[in-house]
Amino acid sequence: MGKTRIRIVKRDGCAKRKKVLMYLIAIIVALAIGAILLSSLDVNPFQYYGKMFTMGMVDNHIAYRTVENYIKAFVPLLLTSVALALSFKIRFWNIGGEGQFIIGAIAATTIAFTCGPSLGPGLTIVLMLLAAMLSAGIYGGVIALLKVKFKTNETLLTLMFNYIALYFLLYLGETKAPWNFFLNPESERPIFGSFADIVSFPTIMIGKFSLNLSLLFVIAICVIIYIYLKRTKQGYEISVVGDSVGTAKYAGMKVNKIVLRTIFISAALIGLAGALKVGTSGILSTSITDSVGWTGIIVAWLAKLNTIGIFVVAALICVLDTGSTIASSTYSAIDANFADILQGIILFSVLVADFFTRFKIVISKKEEQ
Secondary structure, three states: OEEEEEEEEEOOOOOHHHHHHHHHHHHHHHHHHHHHHHHHOOOOHHHHHHHHHHOOOOOOOOHHHHHHHHHHHHHHHHHHHHHHHHHHHOOOOOOOHHHHHHHHHHHHHHHHHHHHHHHOHHHHHHHHHHHHHHHHHHHHHHHHHHHHHHOOOHHHHHHHHHHHHHHHHHHHHHOOOOOOOOEOOOOOOOOEOEOOOOOOOOEEEEOOEEEEOHHHHHHHHHHHHHHHHHHOHHHHHHHHHHHOHHHHHHOOOOHHHHHHHHHHHHHHHHHHHHHHHHHHHOEOOOOOOOOHHHHHHHHHHHOOOOHHHHHHHHHHHHHHHHHHHHHHHOOOOOOHHHHHHHHHHHHHHHHHHHHHHHEEEEEEEEEOO
16 A cells, blocks of 8 residues: 655746636636625625626716725725835845835825925925835835844744834824824814825816826836836846845845845835825825735735736726625625625635646655555
8 A cells, every 4th residue: 555645846837828727717716606605695696796897887977986996096005016026026025014004104194294284285295205205115124124134034023013003003093192293183082184185196187087196106106116127237136136145146246235225115115105095095094004015915926026917916906806895885785894705715716826827736656665
């Protein structure tokens, strides 16, 4: 009798057509599971999915509002995902997107309240973006410095720094004090105050539709990052360090400097995403991130850290998020939690498909001696 051995072996390569087929099968399986759950709740899955994939815009006279909300969710997710991909490319496992996003949002809000009334909206917006990038860049750069100097575990530290930023935000939102200009002074209980009447991010009106210029701004940044990675010396250094630190050192590259520079840029861009989010909403909140720091990790990996792929995946994720929430709200038998369940099933199925595009399971029998 022989023993059965099960091994996971890395694939030499997977044809692009096969990858696409596996992803499609994964999505179909996930939707089938969702359809079973919907049917068990006496909800027509075809109608539900129709509303989800169209985000409820069919025969909707205020569909432009849905697009506006979609852009508000898409912009921070896209920028955060691209930023995280930068750090992952040099094998620096930045799990601190949530914290860096919060720090950027707090810094931008600080500038809005303190400088907005005297400097005017134009200059205030510029300072908000710069303050968010600098503060978040330093916040992430500290961890990178500890990594290169003392070989600390960046995964653990970035995760811990998330909670430092989160509890600092909670402290600001719950502490009634004369110094706390973040709160609404007219409210008896502590709630964040709005600065929308002081400064608001520019938009372009296209009929009734209000196009937030942050979308065009972030797309331009993504194009710059793509060129930076593909056409510049610094981008080449990132790819070499990511492939092999030893090779980079042998080639005379200053690895520590490259790591510090890249992580500062990565964290700064996440902070910028926080500034764009809070600047668009006009108010700070304890849920300002909408979990983009976590979702951005999934988006970056599903897109294989490719900037163009990140754009596509982030757009699809936002359709799924916005559409499933809208669809769930139209059925009394379904609450908002079902949208999260369905998203989880789809994402898990796609991740399983992604695993099988990279690895294969080999079952063999080993004869006993």
